[in-house]
Amino acid sequence: MALLRTESLTKAFGALTAVNGVTLEVQAGTLHSIIGPNGAGKTTLFNLLTGQFPPTSGRIVFDGRDITGTPAHRIAHLGLARSFQRTNVFPALSILDNVWIAAFARGRSWRGLVWRRSDGYAEVTERARVALADVGLADKADQPAREISHGEQRQLELAIALAAAPRVLLLDEPAAGLSPDETQKMVALVRGLKGRYTIVLIEHKMDIIMGVSDRVSVMHFGSLIAEGTPAEIQRNPEVRRAYLGGMVAE
Amino acid sequence: MSRAWLAVLAAAVLLPMAVRHALATEIWIFAIFGLGLNLLLGYTGLLSFGQSTFFGAAAYVAGYLLKHYETNVFAALGVGIVVGAVSAALVGYLCVRRSGLYFIMLTFALNQMFYFIAYQWTTVTGGEDGMPGIGRPALLGVDFRNPLAYYVFVAALFLLSLWIMQRIVESPLGKILQAIRENDVRAEAVGYDVPRFKLLAFVIGGAFSGLAGVLYSMLFGIVPLEAIGFVFSGNVLFATLIGGSGSFYGPIIGSFVFIWLSESVSVVWERWPLLLGVAFVIVVLFFRGGCVEAWARFWSWRERRRALAGIAQ
Ligand SMILES: Nc1ncnc2c1ncn2[C@@H]1O[C@H](COP(=O)(O)OP(=O)(O)OP(=O)(O)O)[C@@H](O)[C@H]1O
Ligand SMILES: [Mg+2]
Helix, strand or coil: CEEEEEEEEEEEECCEEEEEEEEEEEECCCEEEEECCCCCCHHHHHHHHCCCCCCCEEEEEECCEECCCCCHHHHHHHCEEEECCCCCCCCCCEHHHHHHHHHHHHCCCCCCCCCCCHHHCHHHHHHHHHHHHHHCCHHHCCCEHHHCCHHHHHHHHHHHHHHCCCCEEEEECCCCCCCHHHHHHHHHHHHHHECCEEEEEECCCHHHHHHHCCEEEEEECCEEEEEECHHHHHHCHHHHHHHHHHHHHC | CCHHHHHHHHHHHHHHHHCCHHHHHHHHHHHHHHHHHHHHHHHHCCCCCCCHHHHHHHHHHHHHHHHHHCCCHHHHHHHHHHHHHHHHHHHHHHHCCCCHHHHHHHHHHHHHHHHHHHHHCHHHHCHHHCEECCCCCCECCECCCCHHHHHHHHHHHHHHHHHHHHHHHHCHHHHHHHHHHHCHHHHHHCCCCHHHHHHHHHHHHHHHHHHHHHHHHHHHCEECHHHHCHHHHHHHHHHHHHHCCCCCCHHHHHHHHHHHHHHHHHHHCCCCHHHHHHHHHHHHHHCCCHHHHHHHHHHHHHHHHHHHHHHHC
């Protein structure tokens, strides 16, 4: 059964339909990629899935439960965690606190919220440290997030999503703005997460997609134009015309 | 115990020997007021220009009870804290979904609204003349009409407030509020109902303001109309910014500087708020972290000079 499903999901910004009747199924335990040219509506789709804003029409079903219109903070508690395309961390907080905040939210318990000292939450701190170790930032735990390099901020971006112990991990171009070396590291990282999480991955770089994905969906002008295994997608003539042609030539 | 706490304790003991008791008392009252504001300003990143709403509302209600019913001091304080928290919940509810300038203007406008209620409702508040005749009933045989006894009481309540506030900022809530200050979109995305947490910050800050308001009315025996006006809101804001809103202890330093300035300079120079304005501009332009940052920079400058001198030899 699909863990995450959308039915004719549509989002219009005035005259622009950024997401147009998208029906998508993400199977539990798989890595499902979403590709498409700039402005295809991929990030908007994530914003809908995570409740950033409600859809104009259509439904989102997570684990058999209709979550359409549920506010973002509640969706996070249900176990849908995301990373952002544009790095979106807490600049003045330490790396550890950045991740701790996400780990604490997932505990879904407000006990001791205003009174217990935060270093007394051993399991939360442990979960935060594991997430940092997963992305290779364990030794930077005490540095403020604004002081680390762009590449490390991308790793932190991922760690914040991981710390929530998500049931579905939504990654929006985790390698955005990375050097070839850093990209390699990020790909290895995502590959390492495969199997441990159900992952939906938005990515521009074709080599990454083809190497790691179980399934690929292609978006174009807000609509899904194809879906299949990486090999099928590469052969699909419509995809080649709409999108791959340009990318392959790159 | 940390060095900062030792310094605060030492100041609490030494202050009444250095200045008039009433002045010393006012400094700690204002520091409590500043602590409440700084949870919003420094930790949550919300510039509230209406803190005197909670301060004044608590002062009027508790002052009324003290004046007409000679209520027990603790009951008066309790009522003041609740009034501060409830009025802050009301104001917060209307403001937390706004941001930037709209937020500031709305806290200001609501403050004005409360001010006009106090101004108009002369039968209770005394309007422009204020509400005089507030006593300080004895507590457990201690006569609070004695200025030193009242000072000790206020200083003890300040220390208690400081301890409680420290627990709050070191709790998960403290981290969450800072996360909201840093990036409210991400805070929402990882699972925090941002408006609700902002509201909680308002309520806690309002409770502290309420406590300060009641202590203030007992100190001077009157609730002046200004206690709920925008000047008071501005004063606590400036004091906290000058002290250093980025630091837990900033509001205390701000309170010292502000009350001392207003006391010593205002007698010789009527237009002293101008000086306050200048200090504020200096802070905004050069020392965003207020006195705390200026002090830290001075020390690192001295260290560097020492190190250089060492090399020269
Ligand atoms: N909040 C918004 N308000 C108005 N228009 C928006 C908003 N968010 C996105 N859009 C528009 O919707 C379209 C799809 O944007 P989206 O960011 O989803 O594309 P994308 O597929 O993620 O592109 P990229 O690969 O560049 O990240 C774009 O034309 C964009 O300008
Ligand atoms: Mg995008």
